[in-house]
Amino acid sequence: MSKYIPVCEPTLLGNELKYVTDAVQTGWISSAGKYVREFEERFADYCGCKYGVAVCNGTVALHLALVAAGIGEGDEVIIPDFTMIATAFAVCYTGAKPVFVDADPETWNIDISKIEEKITSKTKAIIPVHLFGLMCDMDAVTDIARKHGLLVIEDAAEAHGAEYKGHRSGSVSNLAAFSFFANKNITTGEGGMVVTNDENIYNRLRYYKNVCFPLDGPRNYLHENIGYNYRMSNLVAAVGLAQVEKADEYKKMHRHNNKLYRKYLKDVSGIIFQLIPDGYLSVSWMNAILVDASKYGHTKDELCAYLKENNVDTRQLFVGMHRQPSLKKYGCDCSGEYIVTDKLTAQGLYLPSASCLNESDIYGICKLIKAFQQ
Ligand SMILES: Cc1ncc(COP(=O)(O)O)c(C=O)c1O
Numbered sequence: 001m002s003k004y005i006p007v008c009e010p011t012l013l014g015n016e017l018k019y020v021t022d023a024v025q026t027g028w029i030s031s032a033g034k035y036v037r038e039f040e041e042r043f044a045d046y047c048g049c050k051y052g053v054a055v056c057n058g059t060v061a062l063h064l065a066l067v068a069a070g071i072g073e074g075d076e077v078i079i080p081d082f083t084m085i086a087t088a089f090a091v092c093y094t095g096a097k098p099v100f101v102d103a104d105p106e107t108w109n110i111d112i113s114k115i116e117e118k119i120t121s122k123t124k125a126i127i128p129v130h131l132f133g134l135m136c137d138m139d140a141v142t143d144i145a146r147k148h149g150l151l152v153i154e155d156a157a158e159a160h161g162a163e164y165k166g167h168r169s170g171s172v173s174n175l176a177a178f179s180f181f182a183n184k185n186i187t188t189g190e191g192g193m194v195v196t197n198d199e200n201i202y203n204r205l206r207y208y209k210n211v212c213f214p215l216d217g218p219r220n221y222l223h224e225n226i227g228y229n230y231r232m233s234n235l236v237a238a239v240g241l242a243q244v245e246k247a248d249e250y251k252k253m254h255r256h257n258n259k260l261y262r263k264y265l266k267d268v269s270g271i272i273f274q275l276i277p278d279g280y281l282s283v284s285w286m287n288a289i290l291v292d293a294s295k296y297g298h299t300k301d302e303l304c305a306y307l308k309e310n311n312v313d314t315r316q317l318f319v320g321m322h323r324q325p326s327l328k329k330y331g332c333d334c335s336g337e338y339i340v341t342d343k344l345t346a347q348g349l350y351l352p353s354a355s356c357l358n359e360s361d362i363y364g365i366c367k368l369i370k371a372f373q374q
Helices: 016-026 034-047 058-068 085-093 138-148 199-209 234-245 247-265 300-309 325-330 339-347 359-373
Strands: 051-055 076-080 097-101 123-126 151-155 175-179 192-196 271-273 287-291 348-351
Touching: 016 234, 034 051, 034 175, 034 192, 034 234, 051 058, 051 199, 058 085, 058 151, 058 175, 058 192, 058 199, 076 085, 085 097, 085 325, 123 138, 138 151, 192 199, 234 247, 247 271, 247 287, 247 359, 287 300, 287 339, 300 348, 300 359, 339 348
Parallel strands: 076 097, 076 123, 123 151, 151 175
Antiparallel strands: 051 192, 175 192, 271 287, 287 348
16 A cells, blocks of 8 residues: 555544633633533433443443442453453452353354353353444343343443444443543543443442542542542543534444445455344444455465555454453463454454545555455
């Protein structure tokens, strides 16, 4: 490619500068200020939820969600083995233990058929992670949760505006955590939010997020519980509000780009995409592919190196939780086989995925992938 194409970059085409300038000019730069509230309301509404609580990143959004849900020491929480490390770390912060379930071979999300065998008397919650913008089968997750009296907390960090049977991510569980990191479809640079329809959980989220200052009554600086400072600043929320205003546009761009990749690579043997089953609307946060070397003729690492020589940036996919030294040290059960996760790690990579890519960029990348095979 004649120009360098990064694996991702933010798209900031709306009112970001206007709102940030307003926050600076009016002096409202901390977590007090109208943009935090407006961003919370607009984003919660976008998800089809009543309440949103903005925080400083997606990792603490998950932690705060777990705290508000009452998860703590002695508890177990089921998570997918194939996920970003933050899903597991957030559980560890509470003192609870993450318990891993292998990935589904086609959707790459948690393998629902393997959840029940991991449930014990200590299990309190399931965290389905909507990977790369594709929601999990939430009816099946909810059925299992109901049967065993468990909470469901969506890790929707990668799935803003994704849909499952007409329901938006964030709205099909007790509560859900989002990330607004710079590479996400809606971004604030660093940022996160927890959304819920439950007023009681909403109040707990607000309480623990702000060092357990009482929600009502005078500020007497007596704190009944150990809380956190997870507040988002008004400056950051100003960017967030501008992003939500454009959310549907960005979603359209991501989905369009994913369709182009699938179209231009459909005849390349050994290149495999995540299955998007009927009834699911993926927001295609990242264009992840697997490279089956026996059919493609080169490994994923060889393809990445070739693309790099040609100015195209890529990234490898996650390494499974069962392989994480940190989680082993923490005391997680890392024994057993996670065949699908290991395959995804061995064969998977992200192709450039910024929403602002154009068709000729994608066509050029796909041409390189084809040329390398021949
Ligand atoms: C699935 C998942 N969960 C949680 C997070 C954590 O979000 P953050 O990076 O904003 O802390 C990420 C971030 O990439 C993620 O992909």
